[in-house]
Amino acid sequence: MSTSLSETTWQKSLAQAIRDPRELISRLNLPREFLELAQGSVQLFPLMVPISYLNRIEPGNLDDPLLKQILPVDLENAEVPGFEADAVGDLNVRATPGILQKYHGRALLMVSGACAIHCRYCFRRHYPYGDEPRTLAEWEPVWQSLHADSTIQEIILSGGDPLLLTDLRLNDLCERIAAIPHVKRLRIHSRLPVVLPDRIHAGLLEMLQGLTEQGTMPWMVIHANHPHEIAPDVENAIKQMLQAGIPVLNQSVLLKGVNDTGETLIELSEKLVNLGVIPYYLHQLDRVTGASH
Known part of the structure; x- marks a missing residue:
């Protein structure tokens, strides 16, 4: 598979993402004191926000619901009882490097440790991604394990964000998954369709359509929390994605000052449903260290 112009486009957009709190504060016309509040937090969990997402934020509005999701603040450094690094117990269900298995018949693959946007409430902000397999050789035990467990009918690609992989690498993963006879569904959990929509292009969609032809149904699970993100x-x-025959679901996280009113959630759900997206999950915030505020 050759690198397409569309693939180059989203990668360029990613390279231009805002990583410096000073640039964020300048572009959004925020008070200068926020720079000092952000500096300590980004040492532990760096700032990352694509310009396409930044452009949806109202400059100077400290209550903007999209700003609240990406703005580093000093409260992230507070130690709060009941909040911990592994908030959802991922490390307890790490069956083998690369695989998390919490539920019967389903396996989650940690295929990427990177994201296009760093949501400040991220429940995996402390996850040890460096311990996961990287090379093709290191992934072989994963495929052996999946082939050996005939109860697994569904695989979830997660991370990090799986759509940050190149089309070439993603195609390799999809081919390996399609070769497992008992796997019937592939779910891709990604925030990129919302924060970096350039990632969705014809080459990617053709690849996913090919899975269906091989007997594995692909589903895209996006992550939008507020109607302004759409x-x-x-x-x-x-x-x-829908025109390509790929069902699209949405999962949201209930966040203070972002979407914690019935009116906002209704507006988000109606906007999604009108597009053909199924509102799938509304998660209560995972109690991860750094997100208590």
Whole structure:
């Protein structure tokens, strides 16, 4: 598979993402004192926000629901009882490096340790991604394990964000998954269709359609928390996936000051449903260290 122009486009967009709190504060016309509040937090969990997402935030509005999701603050450094690094017990269900298995018939693969946006409430902000397999050789035990367990019918690609993998690497993963006879469904959990919609292009969709032809149904599970995130380019990415025959679900996290009113959740759900997206999960915030505020 050759590198397409569309693939180069999203990678360029990713390279231009904002990583410096000073640039974030300048672009959004925020008070200068926020720079000092951000500096300590980004040492532990760096800032990362694509410009396409940044452009949806109202400059100067400290209550903007999208800003609240990405702005580093000093409260992240507070030690709060009941909040811990492994908030959902991932490390207790790590069957083998690369695989998390909490539920019968389903396996989650940690295929990437990177994201296009660093959500400040991330429940895996402390996850030891460096311990996961990287090379093709290191992934061989994963495939052996999946082939050996005939109870597994569904595989979830997660991380990090699986759509940050190149099309070439993603195609390799999909081919290996399609070769497992008992696996019937592949779920891709990704925030990229919302925060970096350029990632959804014809080459990617053709690859996923190929899975269906091989007997493995692909599902895309996106992550949107607020209706303002569903910009026109996001709508277009969603429509492309649906037109390609890929069902799209959405999962949201209930966040203070972002979507914690019935009106906001209704508006988000209606916007998604009108596009053909199924509102799938509304998660209560995972009690991860750094997200107590």
